[in-house]
Amino acid sequence: MYPPWTQICIIHSWLQKLKLRISVTISAYFRYFTGSDKVTRSGDIKVLHQSSDFLVVDKCYDVLINSDDPGVKITVEHQIRKIFPHFVNDKLAHGFHFVHRLDYSTSGVLCLATNKKAANLGSTAFSARKTRKYYLALLRGHVSHELIDISLPIGADSRPGHSHKMCSSDKQFCQYPKAAFTRLLVLQKGFYDGFPVTKVMMKPVTGRRHQLRIHCSSLGHTIVGDFTYSNGKDVLPYRMFLHSHRLILPTAIETIDVCGGDPFLCENPVNSKWLPVITVNTIRPDTYEKLDNAQFPNLSVDRLDC
16 A cells, blocks of 8 residues: 555546546547548648658648557658658668657658668757757737747656656756757737737757747747646647747758748638737748847846746
8 A cells, every 4th residue: 555645646647647638538529520630630741852861741730750559540650651661661660760859739840861871960960959940839928028038947847647748947846957948039919719829930949858838838928729838728729839830950961941831820711710910020031030140139038037
């Protein structure tokens, strides 16, 4: 028999998992009956770039990159196997060299290498922070500053039942935090389903797990549809509004510069609940330069009492 406190922790962990499963199920049914998951349920995937060394695809939201669960029928791995069976490497656990990863809920630019040399060069570029990545997101609330630098270390959430989560270093339960830096630029302000929302572009300089989601949440502006970091409250949007928009990957054999477009345009019928009112920045070359070169942001956040 476990001690009373251990029993409480076990029960709490079980209840958290049950709550997560119920909420995800409700959200999945909502998306199914409204037809908003039709892209996710498709077996197709869009190819953005193909060469002898690299393959860049546009990952759908709510799709795993790969899985050891035979019950999971749609993953990026499955989709690419259908289109490029000749790229499959049977010596690899999941058939392909994934140079980097995207969360299950995140859509957009995803790069694979077609051979070991390209995989090593691509992975080295990521680990050496030679890549440039740009993400689009819709955030809850109206962000008051146009350009924000966020420097909050990120570590694992050590609480029972929260092993799937990360957290910022100010939390007592944050374990093994590592430095994390994100630059955020406001594009538009408006409303989603009647609630205030801000469209932003973000450039993560580091690549911590859930970094953008944690940093946005730490500002008090969670990503629209982010179930995990809204404490299970944000379940009605048809997806989490985070998209890998552009990737620049320099290597000795090829420099990749691929843009995955903007799926959050209000002209898209599936985004009919998104109503932009004020445009602060449009997406053009100098927009990326603002994120790359700005030396004096409107706000610098390195602790939560800023």
